[in-house]
Amino acid sequence: MDYDKDCIFCKIVHNEIPSTVVYEDDVVKAFLDITQATPGHTLLVPKKHVADIFDYDEATAKAIFSRIPKLARAIRDSNPNIKGMNIVNNNGKVAYQSVFHSHFHLIPRYSENDDFS
Ligand code: 5GP
Numbered sequence: 001m002d003y004d005k006d007c008i009f010c011k012i013v014h015n016e017i018p019s020t021v022v023y024e025d026d027v028v029k030a031f032l033d034i035t036q037a038t039p040g041h042t043l044l045v046p047k048k049h050v051a052d053i054f055d056y057d058e059a060t061a062k063a064i065f066s067r068i069p070k071l072a073r074a075i076r077d078s079n080p081n082i083k084g085m086n087i088v089n090n091n092g093k094v095a096y097q098s099v100f101h102s103h104f105h106l107i108p109r110y111s112e113n114d115d116f117s
């Protein structure tokens with residue numbers, strides 16, 4: 001299934017719910033998380049509906065994993081105060097996944113003692 005009509009991230013991918021877009025191409029979209037763990041907290045998703053890490057086909061897996069370092073660099077390079085980044089991917093309710101369209105959190109870190117830990 002490429003589009004799940006009950007999925008909020010499918011709706012964001014298709015611009016049916018607004019989002020602040022950070023990056024987009026034919027296979028992936030990146031947008032700001034509605035809850036900013038730190039400033040610039042971004043979610044990277046495949047455009048097609050993939051529920052979780054267990055649900056990827058090879059081509060979509062290659063596409064999304066190849067874009068993580070590029071997006072991470074672009075976010076880091078956007079702000080000289082970004083000193084590092086947490087990349088988080090939750091899979092399954094027991095692992096704290098709350099939106100069941102696969103996504104990677106890119107969470108910029110600003111200093112060893114920032115207030116966001
Ligand atoms: P999870 O807990 O599944 O790893 O992360 C889901 C993330 O999606 C949460 O950090 C939450 O803030 C974010 N989120 C939920 N609904 C929306 C929405 O409508 N728009 C955006 N931009 N983020 C959302």
Ligand code: ZN
Pocket residue numbers: 003004007008009010011048049050100101
């Ligand atoms: Zn979806």
